[in-house]
Amino acid sequence: MGVVALFxxxxxxxxxxxxxxxxxxxxxxxxxxxxxxAKLGLDEPYMVRFGNWLWALAHGDLGVSIFTGLPxxxxxxxxxxxTVALTLCTLIVTIALxxxxxxxxxxxxxxxxxRSVMGFSVLGFSIPxxxxxxxxxxxxxxxLGWLPVQGYRSxxxxxxxxxxxxxxxxxxxxxxxxxxxxxxxRATMLDVLSQDYIRTAQAKGLSSNQVxxxxxxxxxxxxxxxxxxxxxxxxxxxxxxxxxxxxIPGIGRLTVDAILRRDYPIIQAxxxxxxxxxxxxxxxxxxxxxxxxxxxxx
Amino acid sequence: xxxxxxxxxxPRSVSPMWRGFRDAFRRHPTAILGGVLLLVxxxxxxxxxxxxxxxxxxxxxxxxxxxxxxxxxxxTDMLGRxxxxxxxxxxxxxxxxxxxxxxxxxxxGLALGMLTGFVRWIDAILMRVMDGLMSIPAxxxxxxxxxxxxxxxxxxIFAITLSEVPRVVRLVRSLxxxxxEQPFVEAATAAGTGIARTLVRHILPNTVAPLLVQGTxxxxxxxxxxxxxxxIGAGTPPNIPSxxxxxxxxxxxxxxxxxxxxxxxxxLSLTVLxxxxxxxxxxxxxxxxLARRM
Numbered sequence: 001m002g003v004v005a006l007f008x009x010x011x012x013x014x015x016x017x018x019x020x021x022x023x024x025x026x027x028x029x030x031x032x033x034x035x036x037x038a039k040l041g042l043d044e045p046y047m048v049r050f051g052n053w054l055w056a057l058a059h060g061d062l063g064v065s066i067f068t069g070l071p072x073x074x075x076x077x078x079x080x081x082x083t084v085a086l087t088l089c090t091l092i093v094t095i096a097l098x099x100x101x102x103x104x105x106x107x108x109x110x111x112x113x114x115r116s117v118m119g120f121s122v123l124g125f126s127i128p129x130x131x132x133x134x135x136x137x138x139x140x141x142x143x144l145g146w147l148p149v150q151g152y153r154s155x156x157x158x159x160x161x162x163x164x165x166x167x168x169x170x171x172x173x174x175x176x177x178x179x180x181x182x183x184x185x186r187a188t189m190l191d192v193l194s195q196d197y198i199r200t201a202q203a204k205g206l207s208s209n210q211v212x213x214x215x216x217x218x219x220x221x222x223x224x225x226x227x228x229x230x231x232x233x234x235x236x237x238x239x240x241x242x243x244x245x246x247x248i249p250g251i252g253r254l255t256v257d258a259i260l261r262r263d264y265p266i267i268q269a270x271x272x273x274x275x276x277x278x279x280x281x282x283x284x285x286x287x288x289x290x291x292x293x294x295x296x297x298x
Numbered sequence: 299x300x301x302x303x304x305x306x307x308x309p310r311s312v313s314p315m316w317r318g319f320r321d322a323f324r325r326h327p328t329a330i331l332g333g334v335l336l337l338v339x340x341x342x343x344x345x346x347x348x349x350x351x352x353x354x355x356x357x358x359x360x361x362x363x364x365x366x367x368x369x370x371x372x373x374t375d376m377l378g379r380x381x382x383x384x385x386x387x388x389x390x391x392x393x394x395x396x397x398x399x400x401x402x403x404x405x406x407g408l409a410l411g412m413l414t415g416f417v418r419w420i421d422a423i424l425m426r427v428m429d430g431l432m433s434i435p436a437x438x439x440x441x442x443x444x445x446x447x448x449x450x451x452x453x454x455i456f457a458i459t460l461s462e463v464p465r466v467v468r469l470v471r472s473l474x475x476x477x478x479e480q481p482f483v484e485a486a487t488a489a490g491t492g493i494a495r496t497l498v499r500h501i502l503p504n505t506v507a508p509l510l511v512q513g514t515x516x517x518x519x520x521x522x523x524x525x526x527x528x529x530i531g532a533g534t535p536p537n538i539p540s541x542x543x544x545x546x547x548x549x550x551x552x553x554x555x556x557x558x559x560x561x562x563x564x565x566l567s568l569t570v571l572x573x574x575x576x577x578x579x580x581x582x583x584x585x586x587x588l589a590r591r592m
Contacts, residue, residue, distance in 0.1 A: 122578070126571035128522045130529055130545065131563035138560075237437030241526055244549075256530045259445050271442050275434045282433075 072269045076251060082152045083239060083250035086173065089166045090235060094174040094181065095228065099217075101178075102185025102224075107212060109190060117182055124179025129238045133172035133245040140168060150247040165246075173242045177231050184227040188220040195219075221292045229285035236274045329579020335572035339565075343389035384539040385562050391451070391540035392521050392566065396573070398455045399520035403462040404513040408505065410463070411470020412497055415478065425471070428464040436461040437523055444532040454533050458520050469512055473505050507584040514577035518570045525566055541566045 105117035140147045147168055153161035192198065193216055201211045243252035251270060258266035414421040431439065443457035477483060478501070486496050527533030528542025529549075536543055541562040548558030 122571065122574055126518070126574050127567040128525050128563070128570075130526070131559070131567055134559045134563065233435035236435045237526065240437070240441070240530060244530055255441070259441060259530065259532045262445065264445065267442055267445050271434060271438055274438055278435055279433045 072265050075254060075266065076269060076273065079249060079251045079254045081154065081250075082248045083243070083252060085162075086166065086169055086242065086248065086250065087235060087239060090170040090174045090177070093170055094178045098178040098181035099185050099224065102182040103189055103212060103217060105182065105186040106189030106193060107208070109186075114186075117186065121179040121183045124175045127175070128241075129172055129176060130241050130245050132175050133168070133242060136168045136172055137245075150245075152246075152248040152250070165248075169242050169246045169248060172245070173235065173238045176234050176238065180231050180234065181224065181227060185220070185224050188223045189216055192216045192220045218292075222289055225285055225288055225292060229282045232278055232281050236278060326579045326582055328575045329582075332572040332575025332579065335568060336576060339389055339569050339572065340393060342386055343393050381544065381558060381561060384544050385541065385565055388539045388541040388544055388562060389565065389569070391534060391538055392524060392542075392569065395451070395455055395458065395524040395534075395540075396517045396521040399458045399462060400513045400517040402455065402459045403466050403516055404509055406459070407463050407466025408470050408502075408509060411467045411505075412474055412501065414467065415471045415474025415501075416493065416497065421471070424467070428467050431461070432464045432468075434461075436519075437526055440523055440527060441530070441532050444527060449533065449535040451534055451538060454524055454527060457527075458523050461523075462516050462520065466509070466512060466516070469508060470505055473508060474501055477501050477504055511577055511581045511584060514573060514580060518573040518577065521566065521570055521573070 101117055105114045108114050137150075147164055151165055153165050198211060198215060201215045202208075206214075239250070240252035240255050242248070243250045244256050247253070251273070254266060255270045257263075258270070410424060414424050434442075439461040440457040443460060444453065447453045447457075483496060483500055486500050491499075524533055524540065525542035525545070528540050529546045531546060533542055534540040536547070544562040545559050551558060
């Protein structure tokens with residue numbers, strides 16, 4: 001995380017353009033700019049500025065947007081709800097679908113079910129998220145007219161408006177993630193199913209459901225959860241694109257706007273935020289190992 | 299069953315690795331399909347000017363937003379440019395980015411990985427940096443790097459490479475760490491072989507196969523990342539017709555001219571699919587133990 005902070009800070013440090021000149025405006029003299037630089041602490045050496053920045057960060061101060069002049073923390077606060085909603089929807093649906101699909105594929109290995117799951121998985125890896133998104137819109141919104149094309153409705157406006165605006169973005173965002181999880185579930189399940197204790201369980205006369213879920217899936221859960229954690233990176237990059245396609249006013253959309261306007265404090269804060277979430281989730285994943293596999297201790 | 303005597307009768311002169319390749323490709327028609335598809339794309343990219351294309355940048359206000367027809371196979375965009383020509387020329391950009399990133403990140407990752415695997419004090423420092431870079435999601439890292447620099451093809455390649463390198467370093471490092479404990483490396487050291495020679499003659503050849511597979515996957519993901527970067531406006535400059543750019547320009551028009559997104563999207567997906575199939579085939583061929591599982 002230290003490296004991330006240093007990298008993200010350096011991003012702002014070496015970014016072209018002088019914030020002081022921007023704040024001072026067009027008619028400022030060189031002395032004005034120098035005074036503002038001193039006031040903002042911009043004339044300090046690199047490490048001092050890094051220290052100040054870390055200190056501000058610890059107090060929840062992410063800086064001020066160059067373009068709008070609003071505090072970045074507030075901008076992110078306004079935009080966080082749609083992003084969280086979209087990510088959670090995708091996460092729940094994907095895991096609920098991908099894990100059973102992977103289990104069935106491993107159980108019926110070599111059959112047409114297995115083959116179609118693997119085929120879908122390769123396709124899911126290959127089609128970029130925005131292409132899937134547009135294909136879905138063209139089919140379900142433009143051709144069939146079942147679902148709204150774009151936009152976002154808060155959950156406060158009722159369940160159906162919220163869900164109907166969530167289905168297509170979640171489906172588009174979840175495809176790659178689902179392909180990844182289904183694939184790793186199948187692979188680890190195949191591994192586990194060839195173990196001796198599975199044969200013992202079957203010999204004891206347990207039903208295939210009991211063997212699959214009670215014995216096999218439980219032992220396969222550590223690699224699966226690991227990939228669910230790593231795969232969050234895919235979701236994060238997907239969110240940026242999905243929100244653009246579906247015009248969802250979330251953090252992803254904020255990022256894209258910031259890129260177009262070269263609003264570095266926002267890009268910096270978003271990178272930091274997403275990386276922080278990513279690291280925290282993977283920490284939680286590491287800690288969940290002790291529950292999933294009591295042999296693992298820290 | 300008849301395959302067994304044929305395999306036994308195979309001439310001794312064929313190296314085991316090559317034989318593994320050949321047999322596996324025979325067993326995996328999807329990999330061949332991927333390879334052929336990729337070759338077609340590469341050929342199309344090289345031969346772009348001779349494939350009934352016009353200047354992909356030629357503007358023509360009178361023929362704006364024409365749907366696909368006999369004259370304009372994939373239609374025209376809002377500036378009257380021929381989408382077919384832009385897509386065929388776009389293959390050059392996407393494939394260049396993919397290949398360049400794959401080669402650069404593999405070579406760089408190989409060098410750094412071997413270094414960290416053998417020189418312990420560098421390992422401690424470098425791996426912390428790599429861990430840090432890896433904790434930033436790859437596309438986000440590329441986005442922030444692109445936000446810093448001018449939009450150009452070289453910078454796109456550089457940004458994507460930097461976000462792919464840590465994973466390669468990790469892979470090479472773990473390979474080197476397990477290889478250096480192998481008896482044949484011990485034997486080489488015991489026989490008085492120097493570090494440099496051990497690295498080049500004994501460690502390096504054993505990293506080739508996994509790296510080849512990894513490089514193929516990087517090739518595929520680099521093309522997707524390039525398209526994502528261009529699509530959100532942080533990638534290849536708009537005057538270069540990459541697949542991502544063609545789609546980005548059509549973003550606001552997709553309801554009236556869906557074909558603007560459809561055709562580059564199909565080409566991009568097919569190419570990435572081809573590379574992925576090839577990668578899966580190679581992995582199966584080079585690592586039979588993994589082949590059963592994945």
